[in-house]
Amino acid sequence: xxxxxxxxxxxxxxxxxxxxxxxxxxxxxxxxxxxxxxxxxxxxxxxxxxxxxxxxxxxxxxxxxxxxxxxxxxxxxxxxxx
Numbered sequence: 438x439x440x441x442x443x444x445x446x447x448x449x450x451x452x453x454x455x456x457x458x459x460x461x462x463x464x465x466x467x468x469x470x471x472x473x474x475x476x477x478x479x480x481x482x483x484x485x486x487x488x489x490x491x492x493x494x495x496x497x498x499x500x501x502x503x504x505x506x507x508x509x510x511x512x513x514x515x516x517x518x519x
Contacts, residue, residue, distance in 0.1 A: 452471065456464040 452467075456468055459467075
């Protein structure tokens, strides 16, 4: 994992140096692409983490307490009437 981080830092340094020496318009376009791509990648990773966590902590579906109380009341009312 540390090797991947080190390679990412080296690539970032090289891209930073290249962006300093090219035309400002091209540098802004490339820089915007890098930043936007990183943000979208982070968004997809957060979505994936949320899906995995929600799958692990999924609880069985329970009937709403209000609905359960209403059903009990109706059953009791029907029994008392007939």
